[in-house]
Amino acid sequence: MSEFNKNNKVNNAVNSSPVYDDARKFFANALADLGEKNRDVLYISCDSSLGASGAEFNKKFPERHFEFGIAEQNAMGEAAGFAISGKIPFIAAYLPFVAYRCFEQVRDDVCKTNLNVNIMGNNCGFSVSALGATHTVLEDVAVMRALPNLTIFSPCDGPEYYQAVFAAAQIKGPVFIRVHRVKSRRIHKEGFKFEPGKGEILRPGTDITLVSCSSMVANTLDAADMLSVKGIDAEVINISTLKPIDRQLINQSSQKTKKVVTVEEHSVVGGLGGAVAEVLICESPVRMKMIGINDLFAVVGDYSQLIDYYGLSPEKIAGSVMDFLKTF
Amino acid sequence: MPELTPEETKILLEKSYKCRQNILQMMRNAEGHIGGAFSSLDIITVLYNKILRHDPKNPKWPNRDRFILSAGHKCLALYAVLAEQGYFEEDVLYTYGSFKTKVAMHPEEKLLAGIEFPTGSLGHGLPVGHAMALAAKLDGLDYKVYVMLGDGECAEGSVWEAAMSAGHYASDNLVAIVDLNGLQVNGATTEIMDSSPIEKKFKAFGWAVESIDGHDFGQIYRSLAEVPLKKQKPTCIVANTTKCKGLDFAEGKFQYHHWHCEPDKIDEAINIVKSAQNKELENVRI
Structure with a gap:
């Protein structure tokens, strides 16, 4: 039994009356604009x-x-052909099809050539988990992060999604944007400016660093609230650019707190946790824990069921963090 | 009907065979994909000398015709022709096989003027070329895009995805040339994976198709000078060729798809190519 349950969740001051964003609408508007x-x-x-x-x-x-049509290898090659002809294509499809089916076209035609092709991977993580493991995507960051020249955005709310589209067009090389289908709680206030390559401290703290991205940012902020009730002052970082990752911010925060936990709706193999670990192990080693999916194909269920089942609810994140802290 | 004069045919033939000799000189340094280079060379020679609207001094001219060698391993032929056309000094050819050479075993657009798109992995050229053709129409430009495929390459599904797309979009400024030499790395295409009948397949995907002898300069020129063969349809030229054409002991043998020639045998191979050229010239009546 976890020591955290929904009853001891405290109100998040920023989101006392939360707004929920449909990422696809922000994308649609951004692309049209x-x-x-x-x-x-x-x-x-x-x-x-x-x-x-x-x-x-x-x-x-x-x-x-x-x-x-349903022919992603051709579509990705065509995107490259448009880009080398001076166009700025945005190619969007279900994430596994637009990233995996045509992976070699992404690698050879888009990344090796460093063309301005912008790939929108729809329905990352458990977005459409009821469709089963073929449509559930828990390893895209690991796969795509290995490609040179590719920038990877993983926005957490509407304002980030909107601005990521404009940023992608401005970046000369290719960009992969992970798009979540489940409505995300608005994190950013009006006037927020998305900066590619920059992480942000959403909640300053001194006891432990919690690093998150995409759908897990809201849950991690809620977990931090729960931890504060227990007297733990957690710093929460949003990494909306997974590549190139904000090494400076990760180093600074970890040097302050000496403990880092990553939280992602993605496999713990090669994802956000891996990216953070690659920075820390070389530049400022501290002990880490990675919260995510433990190298498996997910069972079928609805979104909230799976988030809870795989330990990604705010209560379970807070519990995992407490377990980690007990080992010090 | 456009025709080559005998003088023009003689010049093209001499250029093509000079390129074969230069390729063999390159292969003093390293092994290479000579089979496909020699089967496609006559076509690439005609393209750059007679068909493509291009300017070696201004290789990024926006309204130039584009040529993509989708079967990128045939690039020895492309390098030799680009050098002959003046895209770069002939000396560059002879850096083949050396560290950081610009003439790699698959072509790289960032290394060398005249390479429109890097290829190597098969099945990538036609999708890219089709988008270039669509981009021409978006921009109101009248350039054409020529993509050379191998018949072994036609086993790749992405070739047919792109063929379907070009048919669907009625892209009559796109030309696919299939270098049908009938052989691939491990044997006859009919035995490894039978891609025939190429003509009927492209027709079924909405293309206008013509079959030619890919070593008959007159036929190559006539077919390419008349594209699009039909308005509102992409064109496919199926060129029947001989693998390793011009090197008699290797002609039509899959073992010469990729060949390591002992350096002391290069001169002998060059002499064989010269003899083949003379024999061909006898057939050109001036």
Whole structure:
């Protein structure tokens, strides 16, 4: 029995009346707005245009929307061909299809050439877990992070999603954006400025560093609230650019707290935890714990069931952190 | 109907065979994919001398025609022709096999002027080329995109994804040239994975298709000078060729897909190529 349960959750001051963002709507609006400003922006879909991130763009600029059907290898090669012709393509589809099916096209045609191809991987993590393990994506960060030249964004709320689209177009090389389907609690206030490559301290603390991204940022903030009730002052960091990762921020925080826990809706093999560990082990070694999915294909269930089952609810994150602290 | 004069044919033939000799000189340094280079060389020679709208002094000219060698391992042929066309000094060819050479065993666009897109892994060129063709139409430019494929390469599913896409978009500024030499690394294409009938397959995907003898300069020129063969359809030229054409002991043998020639045998191979050239020239009546 965990020492944390929903009853001892405290109110998060920032989110006393929380807003929940649908990432796909922010993407859709961002792409349409970007397309308005930049005539070179194209949208490429693989039978993925309706209801997905490009719907608004397609309405406004049908001549710049290219549908390539259920054929992602071709679509990714076409994206590269457009980019080397001076266009700025955004290609969006279900994450496993747009990242894994055409992985070699991503590697050879997009990353090796360092072209401005922007890949939107829809439905990361347990977004559509009811569809089963083929559609549940728990290893994309590990796979994509190994590619040279590729920038990886993993936004946590609407404002980050919106600005990540503009940032991706500005970055000369390729960008992979992980898009979560489950509505995310708004973390950022109005006026927030997304900076590629920069992490951010969402909650300063001195006892332990909790590093998170995407869907797990809100849960980690809630876990930190629960820990504060127990007298533990946790620092919470949002890493919305997984590559290149903000080494400076991770080093600074870990040197202060001497303990780091990473939290991700992703495998503990090669994901956020791996990326943070790669920094710390070389530059400022401290003990770490990685909270995530333990190298397995997930069972089928609805989102909240799976988050709880795999230990990613705020209560379970707080419990895992407490267990880790007891080992010191 | 566009025709080459006998003088033009003679010049093309001499250039193509000079390229074969230069390729053999390159292979003093290292082994290479000579089989596909020699089967595709006559076509690439005609393309750069007679068909492509291009300027070696301005290789990034926006309205240039594009050539992508999707079967990137045939790049010895492309290097030799690009050097002959003046994209770079011939000396660059002879750095083949050396550390950080610009003429690698698969072509890299960042290393060498005239390479439109890097290739190596098969099945990548047609998707990229098709997007270049779509981009031309978006930009109101009238350049054409030529993509050379191998018949072994046609086992890759991405070739047919792209073929379907180009047919769907009616991209008549795209030309696929299949260097059908009938052989791949491990044997006859019909035995490894039968990609025939290539013509019927491309037709079924909405392309206009013509079959030619890929070593007959007149036929190569006539077919390529008339593309698109049909409005609103991408064009596929199926070029029947001989692997390792011009090196008689290796012609039509899959073992010469990739060949390591002992350095002391290079001169002998060059002499064989010269003899083949003379024999071919006898057939050109001026």
